[in-house]
Amino acid sequence: MRAFKIIGVLLLGACTPVATTAPDTGAGQAALTAPAMSTAMDLEAASRGRAIALLGCASCHAIDPAGDSPRAIAPPFREIVQRRGSDDLARAFEQGLVTTHPAMPPYVFRANEIHDLTAYLDTLRAAGGGTSKP
Template sequence: MSEAKRAARQSRRIGLLVGVVVAALAISILAWQGGGGSEAEARGRWTADAHCGGCHQVAPGAEAARRSGVPSFVLLASARPQPEAVQAWLATPHPNMPPFQLTVEERANLAAYMVSLAPARR
């Protein structure tokens, strides 16, 4: 087999492997919240893990804070069950927190995720 054919075959294998990895990643992101939830919620969960998870407990079902006196996302969502209220809250400076800059889209996604954690009101 010529070198060119080997290189082409290797390139196709790598392309196929990359495609499989990307598909698996997309499926895992969609399944991240138990198979439900929107894309905005999944992106919001990623934003929460990346920007907030060092101090806040961001995972569903986990109430304990990572640091003493820091509320969990479930607790924060309980106080603000509307996406608009969460977005406005995220846009204002927070005392006792390091400054953070989120885009409008990141705030909207984070709000969608946080609202998804709010307990159902009866």
């Protein structure tokens, strides 16, 4: 019975938002809250996702908010994210990205790579000013 009480207290404590303060650099930095830390983590994920896209996709696709794809037949990522939502793309990545175009090789991504890549694609969607699709 005591073990259940301890677990309950730990679970309740885990749900309580905690504000942390960044080291003071003399510039009057604001306190970081859980949502701010989540945003920083999302930015890190997007940065890793861009690196994945740069290594695996940029030889054919334009992966940035501007510019032409090196292969004319390969749509720029900024156009793909306007047509397909994050959840749809994540499902495609989970199943092994296969297209009907014979020149595109099949890709299989790990869960963390899917998260990072979709985080990066979400930044392109936001930069394009289009509607965010789930």
